[in-house]
Amino acid sequence: MIDRENVGDPELLREAAERAIRYLAGLSTRRVEPAADALAALPKLFFDLPADPTPAEDVLRRLDEIASPATTATAGGRYFGYVIGGSLRAALAAHWLASAWDQNAVFADTSRAAAALDRAAIRWILDVLSLPAEWGGAFVTGTTTGHLAALAAARHAVLESAGWQVERDGLFGAPPITVFAGERAHTTLHKALRLLGFGSARVVPVATDAQGRMRACAIPRWSGPAIVCAQAGHVDGGAFDPLPEVIAVARAGGAWVHVDAAFGLWARAAPARAHLSTGLEDVDSCAADLHKWLNVPYDSGLVLVRPTAGRALRAAMAMHASYLPEDDGGDPGRFTPEASCRARGVDAWAALLSLGRRGLADLVERSCRHARRFAESLGSAGYDVLNDVELNQVVVAFGPDDATRRVIDAIRREGTCSCSGTTWNGRAAMRISVSCWATTADDVEHSLGAILRIAREIAPAPTARAVP
Numbered sequence: 001m002i003d004r005e006n007v008g009d010p011e012l013l014r015e016a017a018e019r020a021i022r023y024l025a026g027l028s029t030r031r032v033e034p035a036a037d038a039l040a041a042l043p044k045l046f047f048d049l050p051a052d053p054t055p056a057e058d059v060l061r062r063l064d065e066i067a068s069p070a071t072t073a074t075a076g077g078r079y080f081g082y083v084i085g086g087s088l089r090a091a092l093a094a095h096w097l098a099s100a101w102d103q104n105a106v107f108a109d110t111s112r113a114a115a116a117l118d119r120a121a122i123r124w125i126l127d128v129l130s131l132p133a134e135w136g137g138a139f140v141t142g143t144t145t146g147h148l149a150a151l152a153a154a155r156h157a158v159l160e161s162a163g164w165q166v167e168r169d170g171l172f173g174a175p176p177i178t179v180f181a182g183e184r185a186h187t188t189l190h191k192a193l194r195l196l197g198f199g200s201a202r203v204v205p206v207a208t209d210a211q212g213r214m215r216a217c218a219i220p221r222w223s224g225p226a227i228v229c230a231q232a233g234h235v236d237g238g239a240f241d242p243l244p245e246v247i248a249v250a251r252a253g254g255a256w257v258h259v260d261a262a263f264g265l266w267a268r269a270a271p272a273r274a275h276l277s278t279g280l281e282d283v284d285s286c287a288a289d290l291h292k293w294l295n296v297p298y299d300s301g302l303v304l305v306r307p308t309a310g311r312a313l314r315a316a317m318a319m320h321a322s323y324l325p326e327d328d329g330g331d332p333g334r335f336t337p338e339a340s341c342r343a344r345g346v347d348a349w350a351a352l353l354s355l356g357r358r359g360l361a362d363l364v365e366r367s368c369r370h371a372r373r374f375a376e377s378l379g380s381a382g383y384d385v386l387n388d389v390e391l392n393q394v395v396v397a398f399g400p401d402d403a404t405r406r407v408i409d410a411i412r413r414e415g416t417c418s419c420s421g422t423t424w425n426g427r428a429a430m431r432i433s434v435s436c437w438a439t440t441a442d443d444v445e446h447s448l449g450a451i452l453r454i455a456r457e458i459a460p461a462p463t464a465r466a467v468p
């Protein structure tokens with residue numbers, strides 16, 4: 001029985017919007033990491049599921065009262081942990097509308113609108129990133145799934161060249177494939193490789209420099225089918241592998257080149273940063289996400305392939321069943337590991353249109369400027385900025401490892417901002433990732449004030465000096 005009160009009740013949806021607006025309005029004054037008492041209330045979510053329905057407005061009220069205070073304020077301007085963006089307002093609003101549409105974007109037959117928005121958004125993405133318009137692409141859940149799709153295409157193509165049909169015959173008995181990845185490749189690249197049947201022992205690690213950039217000359221000689229995995233934007237320091245050199249080595253041996261461009265992809269939209277990913281236009285495939293630096297809601301990723309690789313992607317992702325529509329080339333789901341999926345192109349389309357070319361370039365530049373400001377201020381206070389700050393990422397140490405870890409903990413407890421940790425060339429370090437449109441110069445100064453105050457208490461800097 002459908003409860004008519006809960007269907008078509010505009011008050012409920014207005015109430016949801018009101019609560020969301022109140023939440024967003026509170027972001028600038030609340031703690032970034034949730035308070036202890038908010039976390040202590042989370043057990044209230046666990047109770048026996050009632051036998052009878054609960055009115056939708058009660059459901060919403062409980063959710064907001066219990067969970068909203070316990071969220072991490074990643075949608076605000078002072079969250080610098082991991083690499084996490086907040087949703088642009090146009091993307092969020094479009095996402096709400098698209099949730100009401102509730103389209104399944106797998107086939108054009110299930111939603112012409114979703115398929116068209118996907119195509120339109122990918123055209124804009126290729127254009128704004130100065131990638132060839134003939135490239136193919138599809139929206140997936142994130143970079144991890146983008147890797148999975150792209151590397152499945154790679155596996156198809158390199159084995160096909162060796163006379164092996166992997167989709168039919170699998171990997172048992174197949175010609176061996178050599179896989180190269182930088183020593184500091186992202187863990188999700190390895191995860192995708194493992195899921196595809198490339199055991200971790202098959203991946204040949206390629207030496208990197210102090211910034212985590214692959215040394216193309218360190219790729220060993222090989223023969224037979226091969227895949228070279230490069231990176232555009234290291235997760236800690238933001239460094240880019242030297243793509244032209246990597247591509248030259250790979251092409252000489254007939255290897256497929258795949259790039260992890262999770263957030264680094266968007267640097268191409270800013271004229272002053274575009275040179276960092278020179279060569280990306282010549283690779284076979286790349287995976288990236290939109291939920292980080294393009295600031296669209298989760299979960300939103302992208303697989304991009306050059307025209308000659310499109311066929312391999314499609315072959316690797318093929319689905320056949322008598323009840324499915326004819327494959328006429330217009331189905332987003334023919335290029336992705338997922339079948340049913342939400343219309344991710346909507347958020348991308350809205351984000352790009354709301355920003356325009358200039359707005360996107362400015363989002364990137366602003367983030368990089370803020371990162372530079374963090375680095376300069378922390379460096380001149382005497383702390384060790386460990387990476388070359390060329391993008392939106394700062395890696396900093398506050399003396400001995402233990403002191404650095406205590407500084408990170410104390411920053412998170414204090415609440416003004418939040419950062420996360422890592423190990424950088426063997427040393428404990430704090431990462432600052434500026435990836436949210438909402439971060440203002442005031443947010444940066446306010447956060448620096450808190451970070452420096454805490455750091456001075458825990459780890460007084462030996463001497464003040466300037467950033468190199």
Ligand SMILES: *Cc1c(COP(=O)(O)O)cnc(C)c1O
Pocket residue numbers: 083141142143144145186188189233234235260261262263289301
């Ligand atoms: C975040 C990230 C990933 C994984 O992306 P998801 O969208 O979380 O799947 C891969 N590589 C790099 C460099 C990243 O920063």
